[in-house]
Amino acid sequence: MFNRSTKKEKEKDKEKDGLVATHSPLAYPHRLNFYEEAPGHNITLEQFEMWAIDRLRVLAEIEAARVRNVPDGIKNIVNAQCEKYLMLHPNSDAASVELDTERRKDHVSHFVLRLAFCRSEELRQKFVKAETDLFKVRFLGEGTKDRAAFLASKSFGPSGQPISDDDKRLLKNQLMAATSSIKTDTDFESETFYRVHWTKVTDLVASRRVFIRGGYAYVPSASQSSIVLQAFQSRLTAALEMTARALPSLDEDDRLLPIINHFSQGFLAGIAGEHHGGGENSYGETVTKDMIDDMAKKHFPMCMRNIHNALRRDRQMKHQGRLQYTLFLKVLGLPIEEAILFWRESYANDQKTQDKFNKEYKYNIRHSYGLEGKRANYPARDCRSIITGNPPGANESHGCPFRHFSTSNLQSALSALYGVPSLSQDMSDILNAVEAKQYHVACTRVFELTHDNQGMAEGESVSHPNRYAARSRELEREKLARIQDKTKALTLTESDGAPSEDVSMLAGV
Amino acid sequence: MPSVEPQMTLAYYRRLFPWKSLYHWLNHQIPPTRLWTHREFAFTLQGDAYLRWNSFKDADDLKREVCRLNPSRFEVGAIYSGRPRDKKTIRPNLFVPNLRELVFDIDMDEYNEVRTCCSGKQVCKRCWGFIASAVDVLDQVLREQFGYTHILWVYSGRRGIHCWVSDQAALALSNESRWALVEYLELVRGGAQSEKRVHTRYKNGLGAMHPMLSEALSTLQGGFSDLVLEDQDCFRSTEGWNKLLRLLPQDDDIIATLREKWEEQDSIGEPSSSIDKWEDMRREIKKISKDSTRKKFLSIAVEEIVLQYTYPRIDSNVSKTRNHLLKSPFCLHPSTGNVCVPVDPARIHEFDPTNVPNIEQLLRELDQLIKEDGTEHHSDWERTSLAPYVRLMDQHVAGLMKEVRTANRAAALKGTDF
Ligand code: SF4
Ligand SMILES: [Zn+2]
Numbered sequence: 001m002f003n004r005s006t007k008k009e010k011e012k013d014k015e016k017d018g019l020v021a022t023h024s025p026l027a028y029p030h031r032l033n034f035y036e037e038a039p040g041h042n043i044t045l046e047q048f049e050m051w052a053i054d055r056l057r058v059l060a061e062i063e064a065a066r067v068r069n070v071p072d073g074i075k076n077i078v079n080a081q082c083e084k085y086l087m088l089h090p091n092s093d094a095a096s097v098e099l100d101t102e103r104r105k106d107h108v109s110h111f112v113l114r115l116a117f118c119r120s121e122e123l124r125q126k127f128v129k130a131e132t133d134l135f136k137v138r139f140l141g142e143g144t145k146d147r148a149a150f151l152a153s154k155s156f157g158p159s160g161q162p163i164s165d166d167d168k169r170l171l172k173n174q175l176m177a178a179t180s181s182i183k184t185d186t187d188f189e190s191e192t193f194y195r196v197h198w199t200k201v202t203d204l205v206a207s208r209r210v211f212i213r214g215g216y217a218y219v220p221s222a223s224q225s226s227i228v229l230q231a232f233q234s235r236l237t238a239a240l241e242m243t244a245r246a247l248p249s250l251d252e253d254d255r256l257l258p259i260i261n262h263f264s265q266g267f268l269a270g271i272a273g274e275h276h277g278g279g280e281n282s283y284g285e286t287v288t289k290d291m292i293d294d295m296a297k298k299h300f301p302m303c304m305r306n307i308h309n310a311l312r313r314d315r316q317m318k319h320q321g322r323l324q325y326t327l328f329l330k331v332l333g334l335p336i337e338e339a340i341l342f343w344r345e346s347y348a349n350d351q352k353t354q355d356k357f358n359k360e361y362k363y364n365i366r367h368s369y370g371l372e373g374k375r376a377n378y379p380a381r382d383c384r385s386i387i388t389g390n391p392p393g394a395n396e397s398h399g400c401p402f403r404h405f406s407t408s409n410l411q412s413a414l415s416a417l418y419g420v421p422s423l424s425q426d427m428s429d430i431l432n433a434v435e436a437k438q439y440h441v442a443c444t445r446v447f448e449l450t451h452d453n454q455g456m457a458e459g460e461s462v463s464h465p466n467r468y469a470a471r472s473r474e475l476e477r478e479k480l481a482r483i484q485d486k487t488k489a490l491t492l493t494e495s496d497g498a499p500s501e502d503v504s505m506l507a508g509v
Numbered sequence: 510m511p512s513v514e515p516q517m518t519l520a521y522y523r524r525l526f527p528w529k530s531l532y533h534w535l536n537h538q539i540p541p542t543r544l545w546t547h548r549e550f551a552f553t554l555q556g557d558a559y560l561r562w563n564s565f566k567d568a569d570d571l572k573r574e575v576c577r578l579n580p581s582r583f584e585v586g587a588i589y590s591g592r593p594r595d596k597k598t599i600r601p602n603l604f605v606p607n608l609r610e611l612v613f614d615i616d617m618d619e620y621n622e623v624r625t626c627c628s629g630k631q632v633c634k635r636c637w638g639f640i641a642s643a644v645d646v647l648d649q650v651l652r653e654q655f656g657y658t659h660i661l662w663v664y665s666g667r668r669g670i671h672c673w674v675s676d677q678a679a680l681a682l683s684n685e686s687r688w689a690l691v692e693y694l695e696l697v698r699g700g701a702q703s704e705k706r707v708h709t710r711y712k713n714g715l716g717a718m719h720p721m722l723s724e725a726l727s728t729l730q731g732g733f734s735d736l737v738l739e740d741q742d743c744f745r746s747t748e749g750w751n752k753l754l755r756l757l758p759q760d761d762d763i764i765a766t767l768r769e770k771w772e773e774q775d776s777i778g779e780p781s782s783s784i785d786k787w788e789d790m791r792r793e794i795k796k797i798s799k800d801s802t803r804k805k806f807l808s809i810a811v812e813e814i815v816l817q818y819t820y821p822r823i824d825s826n827v828s829k830t831r832n833h834l835l836k837s838p839f840c841l842h843p844s845t846g847n848v849c850v851p852v853d854p855a856r857i858h859e860f861d862p863t864n865v866p867n868i869e870q871l872l873r874e875l876d877q878l879i880k881e882d883g884t885e886h887h888s889d890w891e892r893t894s895l896a897p898y899v900r901l902m903d904q905h906v907a908g909l910m911k912e913v914r915t916a917n918r919a920a921a922l923k924g925t926d927f
Contacts, residue, residue, distance in 0.1 A: 173720075176717065178720055198689075199682065199686045202688070202689035205689045205690065205692070205693050206692035206693060207692070212654045213654060214653070215654075215656030237685075241605075390825075393618075394618070406699065406706075408704060
């Protein structure tokens with residue numbers, strides 16, 4: 001792909017790519033692209049880098065939005081980002097815009113990032129998710145005619161076999177029960193169902209939105225976009241795995257490798273936020289084990305409060321909870337020596353537990369700090385992974401209370417831990433957000449309620465427990481500074497002024 | 510602690526373990542294929558060291574190594590793109606799991622909050638009913654909805670059951686498809702902290718239940734009254750009926766009515782049975798006018814209670830990825846000494862986990878045989894109480910091998926190489 005093929009080969013490639021379309025003057029007749037063929041153009045190293053960075057900006061924003069769980073979906077964000085960095089105009093704009101240029105940039109940048117993101121399972125997954133989201137927004141926003149033309153070019157007619165009228169009548173009850181979008185008999189009559197293998201529509205299967213029999217899913221044409229999106233996703237996943245296998249030949253190219261590595265690291269770091277290392281947080285402060293009880297009360301989001309309280313109550317903690325909490329405390333600024341002391345003291349003091357601690361838990365803690373095993377610098381888990389991760393089983397305390405508690409338990413925990421009155425408007429706001437599966441929003445509301453109605457920075461919602469804690473400490477610091485200023489002013493006028501109650505309360509910080 | 514001595518496991522591996530059956534089951538054919546040679550085995554040695562990344566030429570090769578190491582148990586893993594034993598010399602990119610049976614694990618642990626007869630590590634024929642109900646549903650879903658036919662159920666040796674699906678299509682499932690299938694199945698969510706753990710309706714509204722769930726419900730309904738109401742009597746105790754009330758719509762008056770009645774029974778020391786309480790509840794619901802929303806929500810809640818108590822609770826992590834290891838059938842459970850025997854799903858309710866072939870008993874049977882014959886044989890299982898279980902396995906394997914043979918023949922006719 002990079003300046004290596006001869007001119008003739010390139011011409012041939014172009015034909016093969018179907019980029020030279022006879023019925024259209026455009027090399028790229030469609031705005032949408034399944035990225036199945038590598039671009040056959042010469043590009044300069046600068047283009048290589050610039051274009052990739054632009055695309056990376058879009059993808060990083062998508063990933064961030066996903067983590068933040070933006071209420072009205074990512075559509076607006078994607079559109080705004082694309083307008084800045086990766087604009088693709090529809091065919092109707094052909095007169096005024098160089099369509100091929102922007103489509104080529106889209107095509108090339110996708111392939112450059114593939115190289116960067118094929119190198120580990122984690123990166124591949126993130127890349128595929130972000131790219132699929134991007135494609136989805138573009139696909140759903142595409143005009144009917146252009147979309148149909150694109151689908152036809154990919155031979156994406158309705159996939160699978162439409163079922164016969166007899167079958168449809170026979171299965172009516174099941175089909176209607178399985179497909180929540182069909183509400184009335186008229187809806188049903190006008191709908192066509194296609195029989196496709198269930199593995200082709202895993203998202204419909206996973207959310208139990210389709211009827212399945214004998215290995216086949218009965219997909220209404222209204223859900224067709226999900227077939228297309230899934231095809232996009234699974235083809236891209238497969239292609240990335242192949243690229244990964246082919247990649248070592250690229251290792252020889254020492255011009256590209258550093259750039260590529262830089263991309264992927266940047267993306268990962270961007271996602272994980274600036275919170276990485278252990279021992280001290282982004283303010284350069286250290287936390288000691290004795291500060292934790294107090295900090296938990298003042299600054300921890302509910303997930304960590306819950307773990308902390310369970311640990312104090314049970315004097316033990318299951319693996320998942322330990323992991324979630326250890327990493328959180330690490331990023332909070334608790335150094336490894338303190339962490340080990342903290343955990344040892346938290347556990348029951350009998351011989352058996354302490355033996356187990358020395359043999360097993362200590363290793364795990366050191367592992368979390370990157371001092372054992374792979375010695376990786378593990379980031380603390382963000383809300384998304386806590387919320388979507390394994391739900392806590394019996395006797396486990398990890399997870400996100402907004403997601404994993406029953407309503408009544410959540411309610412009493414909110415009252416007990418954060419003082420939210422149980423019959424208040426605030427409580428019902430929070431519970432409504434939970435009901436709508438907007439767990440971050442619920443969490444953000446709790447933050448605001450307990451911080452004089454000040455929220456997270458820049459109107460964000462909570463996306464990471466460490467951000468929650470950091471913001472809470474930041475607000476406290478500001479408050480402390482304000483109070484100090486005030487007391488300074490006061491002491492200047494009333495020289496005998498004892499520090500106000502507020503200040504003594506905050507003095508320990 | 511281990512009640513199973515190393516010399517017992519060794520004798521078992523040498524003389525009783527049905528190696529051929531295991532080999533055919535995993536390999537699907539007589540000559541070794543990649544399904545066998547590229548398959549990972551992991552050993553847990555006596556003393557708990559854990560050896561991963563073993564792979565073997567054929568059944569004898571595995572048997573030899575098992576007899577040499579004498580592990581307390583061993584696990585079967587995925588089929589990789591290279592031989593697991595060569596893992597160190599293969600570039601990591603090129604060493605990936607390709608195929609794997611679709612597996613499920615159902616453990617009694619998950620039912621601790623609903624069973625009343627046993628606790629902790631114990632299990633009896635009565636609480637086995639929860640596992641049996643789960644098997645009913647899962648087996649049916651896998652066969653009818655996903656179209657799988659080669660499904661093997663294996664008792665885990667103590668408190669649970671494993672399920673292995675060996676259809677070609679199941680072996681080839683991607684992690685993503687496995688994940689989707691598990692999501693499709695999973696219903697009882699949330700930890701012990703949660704009370705209401707089952708929601709069946711889209712946006713918790715009044716819409717219809719997905720057909721998979723309504724079919725499961727009708728499978729479970731009969732068992733629910735036998736198991737939860739009659740046998741386990743889950744709602745007799747104050748704690749039990751309080752839990753029941755918490756699963757009803759929380760603003761409904763019916764709760765107060767029932768609570769009053771049941772509190773009074775408790776106060777005079779005569780708590781009524783779960784069957785009576787269930788009847789009380791049904792009677793109250795019947796009084797409500799037919800088409801009211803209130804009644805609909807209550808009926809949904811009742812359905813969801815049945816599901817919360819009896820719907821399969823699978824350990825989803827086991828099923829979601831290709832590279833998860835699972836204990837091999839016919840291993841011994843290291844503390845009970847029970848053999849992990851295959852179980853016929855059609856007779857799952859008759860199965861008694863306290864009465865399965867056990868190593869001590871099997872060795873006694875063997876001694877008896879030696880006394881009679883004067884010599885030792887290998888594969889002596891045929892003349893012990895292990896025999897019916899090995900036969901069950903062999904029957905299962907025969908179906909699998911037949912299908913593969915037919916497929917191979919068809920492929921050969923078409924001239925494609927297999
Ligand atoms: S939303 Fe995030 S920070 Fe808040 S409780 Fe849940 S996981 Fe913790
Ligand atoms: Zn029991």
